[in-house]
Amino acid sequence: MSFKGYTISIYIMKLSQFKFNLPQSLIASHPTPTRDESRLMVLHKDTGEIEHKIFKDILEYFDEKDVMIFNNTKVFPARLYGNKEKTGATIEVFLLRELNKELRLWDVLVDPARKIRVGNKLYFGDDDLLVAEVVDNTTSRGRTIRFLFDGTDEEFRKNIEILGETPLPKYINRKAVPEDKFRYQTIYAKHEGAVAAPTAGLHFSRELMKRLELKGVEFAEVTLHVGLGTFRTVEVEDLTKHKMDSEQFIVGEKEAELVNEAIDNKRRVCAVGTTSMRAIESAVSANLRLKAANSWTSKFIFPPYDFSIANSMITNFHTPESTLLMMVSAFGGYENVMNAYEVAVKEKYRFYSYGDAMLII
Numbered sequence: 124m125s126f127k128g129y130t131i132s133i134y135i136m137k138l139s140q141f142k143f144n145l146p147q148s149l150i151a152s153h154p155t156p157t158r159d160e161s162r163l164m165v166l167h168k169d170t171g172e173i174e175h176k177i178f179k180d181i182l183e184y185f186d187e188k189d190v191m192i193f194n195n196t197k198v199f200p201a202r203l204y205g206n207k208e209k210t211g212a213t214i215e216v217f218l219l220r221e222l223n224k225e226l227r228l229w230d231v232l233v234d235p236a237r238k239i240r241v242g243n244k245l246y247f248g249d250d251d252l253l254v255a256e257v258v259d260n261t262t263s264r265g266r267t268i269r270f271l272f273d274g275t276d277e278e279f280r281k282n283i284e285i286l287g288e289t290p291l292p293k294y295i296n297r298k299a300v301p302e303d304k305f306r307y308q309t310i311y312a313k314h315e316g317a318v319a320a321p322t323a324g325l326h327f328s329r330e331l332m333k334r335l336e337l338k339g340v341e342f343a344e345v346t347l348h349v350g351l352g353t354f355r356t357v358e359v360e361d362l363t364k365h366k367m368d369s370e371q372f373i374v375g376e377k378e379a380e381l382v383n384e385a386i387d388n389k390r391r392v393c394a395v396g397t398t399s400m401r402a403i404e405s406a407v408s409a410n411l412r413l414k415a416a417n418s419w420t421s422k423f424i425f426p427p428y429d430f431s432i433a434n435s436m437i438t439n440f441h442t443p444e445s446t447l448l449m450m451v452s453a454f455g456g457y458e459n460v461m462n463a464y465e466v467a468v469k470e471k472y473r474f475y476s477y478g479d480a481m482l483i484i
Contacts, residue, residue, distance in 0.1 A: 136426050136457065138360045141444045143464055150442075151477035152295050154306045159328040162472055162479040164463060171459045173466055178326045178480055179334075181437070187339025189391040190382055192433065194321040194399045195344040197312035200287025202299070205247040205255070212238055214245055216255070216268070217290065218283075219318060219350060227270040227279065228258070232351070236264040248286045290318050292354065294442065294475050307476070316348035316371065322476045323396030323437045343381045347372040347402040347420075357444055362425050367446065369419040372402040379406070379413040382432065386412065391484070394433035397447050400424070400454070403432040425449035426457050435484045440467055440474040455483040 155161045163181060165174040176183075185191070201218040215234040222228040233239045239257055245268070247253040259267035272279050289303040299307075309324035310332070336342070352368020359365050382403070385392050394400040403413055405420035411431045423446060436454050441447040452460040463481065472479045 135361070135363060136449075136452075138357050138362060138444055140457070141448050141452070141461075143443050143461065143468070145443055145468065145474060149468065149471060149474050149478075150294055151473040151475060151479075152297055154325065154477045157328065158306075158310075158326055159331045161326055163326075164467060164472060164479070164481045166455055166459060166463050166481060166483045168455045168459055168483055171456070171462065173463055175470070179328075179331050181482060182331070182334055182338065184435075184482060184484060185335065185338065185340045185391060185393070188341065188385065188388065189393070190341045190343055190385040191335070191393045191395055192343045192345060192378075192382065192399045192403060193309070193311055193324055193327075193395045194347050194349075194402065195309070195311055195313045196317040196321060196346050196348050196398070197315040198290065198308050198317045198320050198349075199315050200284060200304075201290040201318040202288040203247055203253075203283075203286055204288075205245040205253075207238060208244040208246065210238075214239060216245065216247075217318070217351075218287070219265075220316075220348075222267065224276065227272060229255075229268055229270070230261065231266050231268050232264045233266050234264065236266075239266060248282070252282050252286060292319065292476055295477065311344070313344075314346050314348075314373075316346075318351055319349040319353065320476065321347070321349060321396045321398045322439045323399075323480060325477070326437075326480050327395075341381055341385070343378040345372065345374045345378060345399060345402045347398045349398050353398070353446065355446075357446060362423075362449070365423060365446070367421045367423045369421045370398075370401075371419050372405060372416070374402060374406045374413065374416045376415045379415050382413045386432070391435050392433045393435040393437060395437045397438055397450050400430075400433060400436060400450065404430065407431045423449075424453050426453040428453040430454060435482065437480060437482050439476065439480055440464070440472055440478050442475060451481075451483070 159179040161178045163176040163178045203216045217232040219230045243257045245255045254271045255268040289299040348371045406416040408414040
């Protein structure tokens, strides 16, 4: 591209540049016994220096008036197993989001999808605690269903709690167990609406939060209801052609003021997780400050990208060619992050939702 005699090079990264060899054995199937005792890799983005720590050592890197931004979304038990009318075939129904509370319409994924057509009824639980009717096809696996339930919303939610399983990602190759209900949830989760946990936050224990608070670190909470689109496979080599699913997010006035004060005073502002980062980067004002917002975002962050709000980030280790790895590479520097991942594999760090953590500063 030429502009008044100058040549400007615009380099767009490709999907294949985010490949790396990840042994299946490094994908964590269970959390560590104690939340804040997972391993922590610290990556200094200016130098590429790497330190190996335990997660609770994160206290060393933050001081009074620094701000941590947490995503306070709450995971609900989104995976149901039901039976198709007449045949009795077992069908997995994954609740994505509620479309209409009064009509009890939900956007879902079904498996096996080939067996589920408009008009089919699905029965869930002993004595058919819940019954749903398929009312629309949305994608190859997507359906809109309507729950045929006459009780109150509170009763309906209670039945979902009884019947639903913790929606562990497919990468975790096992069935959910009772422990997952608590461990696949942050200790500060408040607003129900996510079908996947903001996993960087899973490392924070109540004790560690208290120690950070006593040190004077400020906490700002935002909400981004994580959908499965965050984990959707990228199928195009040209990253500019990949489309993210929309996710609802909320940034409050007080939280924006707290973060902006830290920016103005050149304090450390840390996004805890890719979902927190996505929320704040979707709420940037014209003067590059955080603004209050209640909206939906389909923002896809990949290198090169100029971040406006956070100057540090906590994240888990992500899978090859994932949009999450792309965001982290944009923040920490592509070469730095890919080198860090090579070290992580060599040092046998644990990957994905229940895996170890990285602090980029």
